[in-house]
Amino acid sequence: MMNKALDNAAVFVTTYIIFMLPTYFLPYLRTSSSALYGLEEAGANVFNFAFFIHLASMIVLCWICLVRGAIVGKNWLFILPMVAFAFEFISKLSVIPYIPSMYHVLAIVVGATSANFLASDKLSS
DSSP states (O other): OHHHHTTSHHHHHHHHHHHHHHHHHHHHHHHHOHHHHHHHHTTOTTSOHHHHHHHHHHHHHHHHHHHHHHHHTOTTTTHHHHHHHHHHHSTTTTTSTTHHHHHHHHHHHHHHHSOOHHHHHHHHO
16 A cells, blocks of 8 residues: 555655655754653663664665655665665764755655656556
8 A cells, every 4th residue: 555655756755755864853852852861871871862863763764765766767766875874874974964865855856756666667558
C-alpha cells in the first residue's frame, strides 16, 4: 500500500520531509535538553532515545528512496540518503556542515521530478 502511495510525487516529498525533520531537531535536543542530560548522567545512556529516533528516521528515509527509486526507474536514488546517513553518523564526517542537507535536498528534487517509470512505460506501449 505504501508503495502505491509513493507513486505520487507530493506524497513522496511530504513523507520524506516528515521523516527528515527529526534528523535536524533530535541532535539539538540531545545536546540541549536537561531531561535527556539528566538521564545520561544517571547512567541511562545505554538507551539514548534521541539517537534511536534519529537512526530510525534515517533508515526510513533510505527505504522511502529505495521504493521511490524503483517506481521511477532510478534504483540508485537510495544512495543519496545513505550518503547523508554517513555524514551524520560517522564521527570524522559529521563535523563537515551542510553536506547531509544538500543530499537530502538532492534526494527530494530527483525523487520528485522523476517521471513514473511504470506509467510512462504503459503510455508508450
